[in-house]
Structure formats: C-alpha cells, structure tokens
Amino acid sequence: MSTIFWITLAGAVLTYLTRIGGHLVLSRFERIHPRVEAGLDAVPAAVLTTLVAPAAMEGGPAEVAALVTGVLIALAGGGMMPLFLSSAAVLILLRNIL
Structure with a gap:
C-alpha cells in the first residue's frame, strides 16, 4: 500500500485517540x-482568540470589517450560523472589491 494511505490512517487514528483521550x-x-473545570471552560475562548487575533492584528480592512460584523451580530444575539455566514459574506465581498 502507498505511503499516503498509511500517513492518512495514522493521522486518523491519532486524531481519534486525542479526541477520546480527554x-x-x-x-x-x-x-x-x-x-x-474553569480551565477547561476557558479553552474555547482561548482557541477562538488564537484564530481571531492574527486576523485582527495583521489583516487588512476586509478582515477587520468581517470581525466587526461578527462582533455586532454576536452582541445582537444572533446564532453561530448567522454570525459565520454574515462575516464570511463581508470578508468575501470586501476582498473582491478592495
């Protein structure tokens, strides 16, 4: 069998073990x-921060506008799907315009 198959299989097994291990x-x-428990509750916010902070610090106007859109929808009480879709739409639109 090819090397790619074994690498993919090993990655799948390790991912499964990581998820089930906790x-x-x-x-x-x-x-x-x-x-x-408090530390585990903080993990989602920490992961989100590591994903959003680089875009906020190094991104251009399109990325910042998408982040602002997401924050406004989150503050308005919108769900995750409207937040994601509107932020993605703003990002895609402004990247194509700018």
Missing part, C-alpha cells in the same frame, strides 16, 4: 476540581 481520563473521576 473523555476517558475525565470519566475516571467522580468530580472534577473547580480549577480544572
């Missing part, structure tokens, strides 16, 4: 310490 470790405990 669940298996935490399921062994009856109760999670509040500090651990």
Whole structure:
C-alpha cells in the first residue's frame, strides 16, 4: 500500500485517540476540581482568540470589517450560523472589491 494511505490512517487514528483521550481520563473521576473545570471552560475562548487575533492584528480592512460584523451580530444575539455566514459574506465581498 502507498505511503499516503498509511500517513492518512495514522493521522486518523491519532486524531481519534486525542479526541477520546480527554473523555476517558475525565470519566475516571467522580468530580472534577473547580480549577480544572474553569480551565477547561476557558479553552474555547482561548482557541477562538488564537484564530481571531492574527486576523485582527495583521489583516487588512476586509478582515477587520468581517470581525466587526461578527462582533455586532454576536452582541445582537444572533446564532453561530448567522454570525459565520454574515462575516464570511463581508470578508468575501470586501476582498473582491478592495
């Protein structure tokens, strides 16, 4: 079999083990310490920050406008799909115009 097949298979297995590993470790405990729980609750915000911060700092006007659009829709109480679609539409439109 080709090398690409084995690399893909290894990547899939490692991804699965990474995803299931956290669940298996935490399921062994009856109760999670509040500090651990607070740290785990902070992970989505930290990941989002690492994705958004470079676009905000190094992006052009199209990226900044898309971020502002996303923030406004989030503050208005829009769901994730309207937030994503409107920000993507603003980004695509302004990248083609500018």
